[in-house]
Amino acid sequence: MGADVIERYVTDLGSRLQGSRRQVRDLLTETRDSLTDATEAHLDDGLTEAEAQERAVEEFGPVREIAHEYQAELAVAYGTRTLVWLAIVLPLMHMAWEYGRMLLIGPWQDFGTMPPAWYLFIAQANDLTSGIASGVALVALILGRILARKYDTRLLAKVGAGVAVVAVGTVLLGNISIILATAHLDAARLVQSAPMLVATLISWIVIIRFGLLARRCLSCATIVA
Amino acid sequence: MKPDAIRGHLDALLLATLDGRQLHGYAIIEALQQGSGGALDLPTGTVYPALRRLERAGHVTSDWSTVGGRKRRTYKLTQAGQRALSAERNAWREFTTVIDGVLGGGGTWAQT
Structure with missing residues (x-):
């Protein structure tokens, strides 16, 4: 008993x-x-x-009160883990993709004609998204540590989850934009190199995985335990 | 002492309890209760999230080790935790000096 x-x-x-x-x-x-x-x-x-x-x-x-406090800590821990992954993997993934493109396809100049300005703008914006998202994740991690005792844990968990969602959303938007822009410009470029197609698919798997992690962060931060 | 009154000082109390020693969760709770002569009436379950918060802030570190034949998570202060404890002690002395000056009956306003 x-x-x-x-x-x-x-x-x-x-x-x-x-x-x-x-x-x-x-x-x-x-x-x-x-x-x-x-x-x-x-x-x-x-x-x-x-x-x-x-x-x-x-x-x-009371179990409800204790669960409420435990859940806040679990949410912060999950958010921290996701932000660490975003800070490390996003720039590495982007560098690997760009290096692969230079190696397998070559610079844009080698296509004979330079892409139009609007395309280059989207390409450059997409290049920046991974770096910016990674930087924002890093800043959030540092601030989270400094402010750990100054702010309510539940608030920090929600902010961390919000940062993760926005960071992943930005990278997702950048990738969708460049694919649509390339398809509009010259759809054949999307499939002209099998290794790059594989690299692109891997990038998408990573982005989707991050999307799921960010969604779970949000769920952990907003659940009423 | 009411839980709400303690909650605001829980971090400082935990840092002070871990000063110069490594303890597991229940040993920390016991030390808190002994140190207060049993006056600290706080749900003991709230100590664990507070310890995690201190760990996040870099003020304590934890390790799983075997204590008394059982695997337990033990906590100890980091250097940043020592500095935070010193700051908490100074702030507390300052606070009690100011409040005591007024509530203690020695203030000039009390004599008029």
Whole structure:
């Protein structure tokens, strides 16, 4: 009966949380350990097993209130992880793609005619999006660390998720724009190099993966635990 | 002491509890309760998110280690945490000096 009290509490708490599986597991392990320690302390004070566990759970706090605080931390942790990935992978992916293009297709001048100004504008804007998105993610990470104790955790989680969504959205928009522009200019260029087609597909898989991570960030930051 | 009154000072209390030692979560809770003579009445579950927040700020680090035959997450102060604790202690001394000057009955306004 007594052991059920702690397990029930931990299970209830776990069912309300959303975030990285490892982070959730760590928090629940700590919770279980803390409740077990508290139970042992109350047993030493002369309570029965069932009473000791009930007291330990009561002292730990109402599950809804605790889940609310845990969820805020999980959301920040998930946002931080996503922003780290964005800061590192986006510029690397862009550099790899550009290097591949230069190697396999060559500079735009080699096409005989230079693309029109509007196309170059879109191409340059798209080139910048990865760098800007990565920079914004990096700044958000630094500010998040500096402001960790100054602002409410739930607010930081929402801002972090917002930054991740906007950063991924910008990169997505840049990539869609350049594909549509290229298709409008000369659709054959999109498929003229098989290795570059593969590189483009890989880029899209990474972008979609980031999109899913950003969406989950938002979900973790806005869920009512 | 009411939980709401403690909540605003929880970070500083945790930093002070970890000063010069490495403790796991429940040991921190016990130390807090012993240090306050049992007057700190806070849901113990709120300590863990607070420890995570301090870790995010770079004021504490944590490691999983085996304590008393059980695998536990233990926390200790970083150098930044030591500096934050010093700042918290100075701010607290300043605050209590000012408030005590007024509430303690020694203020000139109280004599008029």
